């Protein structure tokens with residue numbers, strides 16, 4: 001997959017990892033980058049990096065009209081980076097009700113799926129291109145501290161596999177990224193170690209260039225994914241120690 005001269009679209013571009021995707025795309029000489037956020041005001045700093053190549057777009061991935069408008073407007077996209085995500089750090093049983101779990105699945109699963117569906121024809125008309133889905137190691141093994149978030153990412157991993165199969169015929173590369181803990185606002189309450197968001201963006205673009213479908217950026221992701229292969233029950237038991245409501249920030253996992 002060629003990243004230089006590509007036309008990329010990044011959802012949640014104003015967020016921790018999202019803004020690093022934009023930096024990396026600039027570094028790899030993407031021709032145009034649509035940067036998306038729910039609020040356009042949050043994008044002025046990013047656009048200032050290179051107003052000739054960076055185009056701001058208002059996008060809420062949970063709003064079907066907003067997704068459709070983005071797809072209609074951005075017909076030249078060749079690389080879709082589904083980065084937008086949310087975590088409310090709630091347990092599955094400990095949460096007062098299902099509102100948080102529904103909000104997470106709306107963004108992390110339905111939002112991502114609706115972007116894949118809206119942009120599949122755009123990518124096809126542009127020769128295939130690529131989709132990058134920001135998933136999580138927590139989709140491979142549940143962290144009870146953020147149990148409903150983990151479940152939403154598990155759904156997104158399964159969805160990514162299905163989308164990959166369905167889009168193979170149109171030559172669309174579908175890449176799933178499964179980092180461990182990344183040093184952004186989303187993981188403020190999670191324990192160390194944390195991989196730098198710049199490292200996640202860099203590893204992801206390299207995977208695109210190398211046609212690698214499953215990306216595990218950082219040491220933690222590599223160690224846990226290896227354990228999931230060799231002893232999945234040990235990985236589950238290890239994560240089971242991190243229960244809802246614990247004070248995890250500043251501790252080491």
Ligand SMILES: NC(=O)c1ccc[n+]([C@@H]2O[C@H](COP(=O)([O-])OP(=O)(O)OC[C@H]3O[C@@H](n4cnc5c(N)ncnc54)[C@H](OP(=O)(O)O)[C@@H]3O)[C@@H](O)[C@H]2O)c1
Nearest residue numbers: 012014015016017060061083084085136181182184186187
């Ligand atoms: N941080 C980690 O440890 C970690 C680990 C593995 C995977 N990830 C995944 O990496 C991705 C980026 O996360 P991050 O760590 O950079 O978190 P972040 O700093 O909280 O950024 C999340 C971004 O998603 C946007 N977003 C949330 N809901 C949205 C919606 N309905 N429509 C459009 N945009 C929406 C946010 O926009 P607003 O500013 O408007 O809220 C923000 O720009 C997420 O998918 C996350 O699940 C993170």
